[in-house]
Structures are given as C-alpha cells and as structure tokens.
Amino acid sequence: MILQDSLPFDLTTSRPLPNISPLPMESWLHIDEAYAAQMAERDRLLLGHRDDVLALDDAARPAAEELLDLLLTWLPDSFLRSEGSVTRPDGVSVPIDRDDPLLTAGRLVQDDLCLLEKRGTDEHVLTGAALCFPAGWKLSLKVMRPLTAIHVPIPEYDDGLAKRVQRLFDGVQPGxxxxRFNRLWYDDPTLFQPGPRLHNSHRADPRSARFFRTERQVILKLPLRGAAVFSIHTYVLPRERALQLSAVETA
Structure with a gap:
C-alpha cells in the first residue's frame, strides 16, 4: 500500500469546473514523501508491463522528445545529472534513452505524462502517454482519441465543459x-486501476470508502511543437487523514 500523508494544495479551494488556476513553471514537478515507493511501482509497470502503460504514435515522437528535454530542464535539484543518466532522489540511476523518450520521462517523475496534439481536428487527440496510475481508464482504449471520447463516461463532462476544456488546451501558453485537482473516493488504494470504468456508478460510495484519491493535473504547452502536455500526480490518503486536511465533501 502506497499512501501519502499530505498534499501540496488546499482541498478547501473550490472553483467552478474545470477548477483551473495558474501555476509557476518551477512548481510543475513535485516530489513528495511517497516518491521512492511510487517510483518503484512505476519501474515495475514500465519495465515489466510496457504495453499496458506506455503508448506513442510514431508521428508524436518529436513532441515526446521535446517533452523529455523540458522535463530534464525542470527536474528539481535533488536529481543528480550526468552525461548519459540521471540519479533519482531514491538513488536509482535512469539512463537517458532519447530513442525511448516517454519511457525515460516516466521513470524520472511521479507524474503520469500525456501528450495531446491537434491532428486536423477541432479537439486535441491523445497521441502518447506514460500512464502508470490510471483512475478507471485504460490507455489502449483512449490513445488516438479526442478529449470528449477520453472523458466518457464522466457525466460532468458535458458539451459546455468540453468546450471550456478545449479552450484551455488551445490557449495555454509555453512557460x-x-x-487543477480532483476529488475521488476509492475502496482500493492500488495506484494502477485501469478499469475501464464503463459506467459512472462504478465509483466507490464516498460515505464509506476507505481511501481518498486526488490528482494534481497540470496542462502545459511545448514551445517548439505546440503539443499539450497533461501531467497527473496521484495522491492516495487514508480516509481519516483526508478528512483532517479539509472539509472534503462525502455526501
């Protein structure tokens, strides 16, 4: 069981969906107390179950390479860099394999990393991802799908919200x-939960669920290729601790 005890944001802050706020670039990547345990699980999945957690369209490779370069630029000082590798804060050395950019990026940070690009459509399309900690969605069913299809069966993602989210992806600027963050209640603290959740009723009952799961989701734009990056940092806390941190809605 991999759990956190704290959060880098205030759960009591509530804004209308999509609940977006600006973030300094230097705060993009966050390292928390579960780093070593989460990274061991990411290594297990990325190296042992690659097809379940990694996907990249061939045409998206330049964007994936740019994402890796951006991530290497913004790694916190607790990472030790050498010419061909990076030593993580947990002491694990990760080779910098530019022929496998999403694998390399996914082994460095706790965040899942999703690439979204416009391919002659009105919506951004998921063209690549290192997705180790899905919350009820399966990568193989979402890759190469547009934003609206990715969000099925979330009932809150109606036409109005879809338009607002698309404007965010269109308007976000490099740097x-x-x-945003979400609030999810789970009976199972397992990080890798691909589902797929076919119906919204598959959610746990918030009045009795034992664990609170929240995702710190960041949207940023790659300056050269213009692709959008959607990064997801997952936190799982025991119910009692989550309720201590804020007046989390359980009704």
Missing amino acids: RPLM
Whole structure:
C-alpha cells in the first residue's frame, strides 16, 4: 500500500469546473514523501508491463522528445545529472534513452505524462502517454482519441465543459502552465486501476470508502511543437487523514 500523508494544495479551494488556476513553471514537478515507493511501482509497470502503460504514435515522437528535454530542464535539484543518466532522489540511476523518450520521462517523475496534439481536428487527440496510475481508464482504449471520447463516461463532462476544456488546451501558453485537482473516493488504494470504468456508478460510495484519491493535473504547452502536455500526480490518503486536511465533501 502506497499512501501519502499530505498534499501540496488546499482541498478547501473550490472553483467552478474545470477548477483551473495558474501555476509557476518551477512548481510543475513535485516530489513528495511517497516518491521512492511510487517510483518503484512505476519501474515495475514500465519495465515489466510496457504495453499496458506506455503508448506513442510514431508521428508524436518529436513532441515526446521535446517533452523529455523540458522535463530534464525542470527536474528539481535533488536529481543528480550526468552525461548519459540521471540519479533519482531514491538513488536509482535512469539512463537517458532519447530513442525511448516517454519511457525515460516516466521513470524520472511521479507524474503520469500525456501528450495531446491537434491532428486536423477541432479537439486535441491523445497521441502518447506514460500512464502508470490510471483512475478507471485504460490507455489502449483512449490513445488516438479526442478529449470528449477520453472523458466518457464522466457525466460532468458535458458539451459546455468540453468546450471550456478545449479552450484551455488551445490557449495555454509555453512557460505558463495551468493546474487543477480532483476529488475521488476509492475502496482500493492500488495506484494502477485501469478499469475501464464503463459506467459512472462504478465509483466507490464516498460515505464509506476507505481511501481518498486526488490528482494534481497540470496542462502545459511545448514551445517548439505546440503539443499539450497533461501531467497527473496521484495522491492516495487514508480516509481519516483526508478528512483532517479539509472539509472534503462525502455526501
């Protein structure tokens, strides 16, 4: 069981969906107390179950390479860099394999990393991802799908919200990321939960669920390719601790 005890944002802050606020670029990547345990699980999945957690369209490779370069630029000082590798804060050395950019990026940070690009459509399309900690969605069913299809069966993602989210992806500027977080109740603290959740009723009962799961989601734009990056940092807390941190809605 991999759990956190704290959060880098205030759960009591509530804004209308999509609940977006600006974020300094230097705050994009966050390292928390579960780093070593989460990274061991990411290594297990990325190296042992690659097809379940990694996907990249061939045409998206330049964007994935740019994402890796951006991530390497913004790694916190607790990472030790050498010419061909990076030593993580947990002491694990990760080779910098530019022929496998999403695998390399996914082994460095706790965040899941999703690439979204416009391919002659009105909506951004998921063209690549290192997705180790899905919350009820399966990568193979979402890759190469547009934003509206990715969000099925979330009932809150109606036409109005879909338009607002698409405007965010269109308007986000390089070096000026946007952040949001969600609130999810789970009976199972397992991080890798691909589902797929076919119906919204598959959610746990918030009145009795034992664990609170929240995702710190950041949207940023790659300056050269113009692709959008959607990064997801997952936190799982025991119910009692989550209720201590804020007046989390359980009704």
